[in-house]
Amino acid sequence: MKTFGTETLVLLGDVLKDEAVSAYLQAAAQDDPASYARAAGILLAEDMQDTFGAYVAHKVLYDDNLFARRAFAGKLNDNIRRAFAHDLRILQSLASSADCPGAKISQAIKDGLPAIRSGNDDGIFGKQWDSVETMEKLCAFHRRNGYGVYIGNKAFTFEDGALKPVRNTSDISLADLKDYEAEKKAVEDNTVNFIRGLPYSNMLLYGDKGTGKSSTIHAILNKYAEQGLRAVEVTKDRIKEISAIKEALAGLPFKFFLFIDDLSLEEHDEKVTSLKASLEGSLSEKGTNVMIVATSNRRHILKENFSDRENSVHARDTMEEQLSLSDRFGLTVYFSSTGKTEYLSIIRQLAEDRKIGLPEEDLFALAERWALFKGGRSPRRARQFIDFTYSCLAKGQPVEF
Numbered sequence: 001m002k003t004f005g006t007e008t009l010v011l012l013g014d015v016l017k018d019e020a021v022s023a024y025l026q027a028a029a030q031d032d033p034a035s036y037a038r039a040a041g042i043l044l045a046e047d048m049q050d051t052f053g054a055y056v057a058h059k060v061l062y063d064d065n066l067f068a069r070r071a072f073a074g075k076l077n078d079n080i081r082r083a084f085a086h087d088l089r090i091l092q093s094l095a096s097s098a099d100c101p102g103a104k105i106s107q108a109i110k111d112g113l114p115a116i117r118s119g120n121d122d123g124i125f126g127k128q129w130d131s132v133e134t135m136e137k138l139c140a141f142h143r144r145n146g147y148g149v150y151i152g153n154k155a156f157t158f159e160d161g162a163l164k165p166v167r168n169t170s171d172i173s174l175a176d177l178k179d180y181e182a183e184k185k186a187v188e189d190n191t192v193n194f195i196r197g198l199p200y201s202n203m204l205l206y207g208d209k210g211t212g213k214s215s216t217i218h219a220i221l222n223k224y225a226e227q228g229l230r231a232v233e234v235t236k237d238r239i240k241e242i243s244a245i246k247e248a249l250a251g252l253p254f255k256f257f258l259f260i261d262d263l264s265l266e267e268h269d270e271k272v273t274s275l276k277a278s279l280e281g282s283l284s285e286k287g288t289n290v291m292i293v294a295t296s297n298r299r300h301i302l303k304e305n306f307s308d309r310e311n312s313v314h315a316r317d318t319m320e321e322q323l324s325l326s327d328r329f330g331l332t333v334y335f336s337s338t339g340k341t342e343y344l345s346i347i348r349q350l351a352e353d354r355k356i357g358l359p360e361e362d363l364f365a366l367a368e369r370w371a372l373f374k375g376g377r378s379p380r381r382a383r384q385f386i387d388f389t390y391s392c393l394a395k396g397q398p399v400e401f
Contacts, residue, residue: 004097005090005093006090006091006094008086008090009087009091010087011066011080012087012088014063015056015059019038020039020042020046020055021055021094023035024036028094028098031103033113036101036113037108037113040115040116043116048119049116051120052095052116053096053118053120054119055095056091056095057095057124060088061141062148063148067142068142071142071143072142072143072253076139084135085130085135088129088130092125097118124138153166153167153230154222154230154231155169155233156232156233157232158234158238161248169221170218174220176219177379178345178349179345183205187203187216190331191220191229195255197288200291200330201329201331202279202292203332204295204296204326204329204331205217205296205333205335206326206335207335208297208335208378209297210376211337211379211380213335215379217231217293217295228254230255230256231256232245232256232258240274245290246258246278249290256291263296264298264301279325294329301326343367343377343378343382346379347364347367347385351363351389354390356393358393363389367385371385373401
């Protein structure tokens with residue numbers, strides 16, 4: 001039985017766990033048309049029946065292995081390089097064998113079984129997978145993108161003790177967010193400190209809804225993802241798990257935002273104590289690769305009840321308690337509400353980006369009507385208006401609402 005040397009794989013053994021690769025290996029080793037058919041069915045569904053080599057290469061590229069981890073961290077050594085090159089030679093040989101099937105499989109193909117072909121890989125791997133050029137390209141890829149589940153994924157949730165990627169995250173950039181320059185700069189400067197290992201502060205972004213607090217965090221994440229920044233979304237009902245999340249992230253060579261969106265808590269909520277400890281806990285609780293980032297519509301994260309004001313003896317203590325949680329963030333950034341001047345400034349810039357050719361007087365008149373129609377001015381309202389206007393004009397329709 002031919003194994004192609006797969007039993008000696010050092011770093012890339014997990015690639016063989018892929019259903020198509022496993023079925024093909026069994027088919028090639030045993031000249032088994034049934035296993036070959038299973039592999040062909042999977043490859044057909046992936047539109048890679050004619051490019052089995054590229055399919056295997058993709059599995060290698062996204063595999064979580066020692067070479068990829070060390071390449072990302074800049075800590076590769078010659079022994080790891082040699083082991084990885086050894087594994088690449090074996091897997092390329094396996095993929096190339098698709099062009100020379102065994103006798104039984106060849107007969108089944110003549111009888112109508114869809115053929116698997118190795119194809120050509122014009123990407124990172126090139127014609128010789130273990131070449132010096134390919135190895136350097138792979139090193140560069142992992143330094144830029146990370147490894148395993150972190151490739152192509154910037155945002156995650158934490159479920160059952162493991163990170164789960166969030167697909168289809170926003171691709172918004174800082175340039176897309178108009179005005180609020182001082183606010184964006186404060187957030188970005190603190191993030192750069194965090195990434196570079198300099199002193200940093202946990203962040204609270206607060207202000208009226210629609211002013212761009214969450215969008216600023218998304219834009220910062222997009223800008224610095226290639227420098228190892230990632231985000232883990234923490235819902236309010238899972239705040240008590242922050243310590244466990246920090247523990248799970250501590251050994252990873254990435255920088256993580258623990259992102260709590262739209263944060264507000266009741267004064268006697270147990271989560272308040274957990275959040276306070278996470279923000280200002282012991283040295284073991286403050287990891288160097290985790291920053292807590294929250295957004296809120298109010299600086300007083302603890303909701304104030306009318307009864308809090310009734311007893312003037314305790315009013316000051318109550319107010320201090322309500323502020324103490326937000327003060328522990330270290331950096332608080334206020335996103336103020338949008339007046340008419342600011343609103344129209346944002347409208348003008350967004351219209352320029354979209355190349356909307358309406359006269360400014362007409363554009364502003366429509367924008368003001370939109371704000372009245374939607375119940376207020378904000379960057380979010382401005383973007384919604386520009387999107388609506390662009391769609392109308394693209395279809396040759398009047399801007400009516």
